[in-house]
Amino acid sequence: MALPEKAFPVSWDQFHRDxxxxxxRLSSANxxxxxxxxxxxxGLVPAAVISRELGIRLxxxxxxxxxxxxxxxGELNILKEITPALLENEGEDILIVDDLTDTGKTxxxxxxxxxxAHFATVYAKPKGRPLVDTFITEVSQxxxxxxxxxxxxxxxxxxxxxxxx
Ligand SMILES: O=P(O)(O)OC[C@H]1O[C@H](OP(=O)(O)OP(=O)(O)O)[C@H](O)[C@@H]1O
Ligand code: HPA
Ligand SMILES: [Mg+2]
Numbered sequence: 001m002a003l004p005e006k007a008f009p010v011s012w013d014q015f016h017r018d019x020x021x022x023x024x025r026l027s028s029a030n031x032x033x034x035x036x037x038x039x040x041x042x043g044l045v046p047a048a049v050i051s052r053e054l055g056i057r058l059x060x061x062x063x064x065x066x067x068x069x070x071x072x073x074g075e076l077n078i079l080k081e082i083t084p085a086l087l088e089n090e091g092e093d094i095l096i097v098d099d100l101t102d103t104g105k106t107x108x109x110x111x112x113x114x115x116x117a118h119f120a121t122v123y124a125k126p127k128g129r130p131l132v133d134t135f136i137t138e139v140s141q142x143x144x145x146x147x148x149x150x151x152x153x154x155x156x157x158x159x160x161x162x163x164x165x
Contacts, residue, residue: 004144012148018122018136019046023053025134026095026120030054033095035086037062037117039110042099045149046122050097060086062113064106073102076109091117100145101128101135 010018035058038047044061051059063080066073086094091114100123101107107119107128121128123145124135139145 004142006140006143007146008139008143009146009151010148015045015122015148016049019049020053021136022046022120022122022134023050025136026050026118027054029118032093033118034058034093035060035095037082037086037091037094037096037110037114039064039096039098039106040080042147043097045147046099046120047097050095050120056095062110064109066106073105076105078109082113087114090115094118095120097121099147100124101132102141104128104131107131 033054033056036047036051036056037060038044040061040063047059051057060082061080062078062082064076064078066076094114094117096110096114096117096119098106098119098121101121102125104127107121108131111117111119111131118134119132120134121132122136124132124138125141125143126138127141129135129138
């Protein structure tokens with residue numbers, strides 16, 4: 001399994017700040033969205049922050065899984081679809097939220113379900129970027145983003161040790 005070259009670890013504080021920044025960026029169009037559709041599981045966390053900041057209380061999930069083996073993407077599985085009650089007008093009044101877009105495959109599949117919805121992610125990599133309407137931070141394609149819910153405290157080697165020998 002090839003690990004992406006660069007690591008971008010994100011703390012809870014940083015994630016909260018970035019999710020709130022996303023809510024700020026979306027706030028000029030607030031009033032337009034009657035519901036958030038969050039893409040589980042990663043989208044649950046920013047959706048909680050955005051729903052709190054923008055006062056959106058109707059939250060729906062679309063359950064998609066694809067990264068089965070850490071950084072290896074497998075076949076995309078849709079475990080739960082969006083309720084038909086929210087699919088009117090091709091989702092014009094819906095805000096889709098996810099933690100990030102990487103290859104854009106997840107975004108493409110959800111976009112196809114509700115083409116007129118506004119798609120927001122906290123982070124974006126170049127391949128996925130054209131598929132989202134609003135995001136906060138772009139990282140390079142060869143970077144892996146480590147989210148705080150996947151991390152624990154562990155010993156870090158001094159930087160200099162990597163350069164010895
Ligand atoms: O742009 P892509 O290459 O499709 O990758 C992005 C998706 O991958 C991750 O979800 P994952 O399928 O790993 O499930 P999870 O949210 O349950 O961790 C992430 O939360 C995005 O939803
Ligand atoms: O960079 C990433 N980090 C965490 N989960 C992911 N799923 C796709 N890409 C990533
Ligand atoms: Mg996900």
